[in-house]
Amino acid sequence: DTAVSQTPKYLVTQMGNDKSIKCEQNLGHDTMYWYKQDSKKFLKIMFSYNNKELIINETVPNRFSPKSPDKAHLNLHINSLELGDSAVYFCASSHRASLGANVLTFGAGSRLTVL
């Protein structure tokens, strides 16, 4: 069984559209994340969600919104897609055992291309 699974793996869409990427983890972790990896391979945190606490990276446009129906899922919804949103998006999860010692388990990534 895949520990962190995200769908779709590839997504090609037009500017202005709204799209979602789904993420599910079966590890029993209490925290889930979304990262964006750009062409320079920098992985930038977008969101961290732990139970009812959502932490948002201040640089993320409000067109991006995470939605968590339950502890095992954290979906990423993007409104009014722009060319600059093209990237690979990674979902991850962790068990916050202790501050400063976080270990993340990543999904395989979803490559979004906006035309």
Added chain:
Amino acid sequence: LAKTTQPISMDSYEGQEVNITCSHNNIATNDYITWYQQFPSQGPRFIIQGYKTKVTNEVASLFIPADRKSSTLSLPRVSLSDTAVYYCLVGDVDNAGNMLTFGGGTRLMVKP
């Protein structure tokens, strides 16, 4: 401010030992040092984590000096399949208190 600094790229040959050093001068008391490996078209994968001295597992060793201002990931006898990007992370947040962003990592190229 970036919390970690590591070389952009490194080349090695099969069978050699590879050491990748990461500088983290502003490491906090409760910060652990964690290394990840990323292959093309895959998500990063946890390799090893340590707090001080030396940690070894089946994949790698992690050396951390007493001042903890740097760490070295050691990969013994690398093979072609070790070609990947290696990321060093320290703690959970950066110096501004924002959730952690991975840096550009170190691109390791293993040649025959």
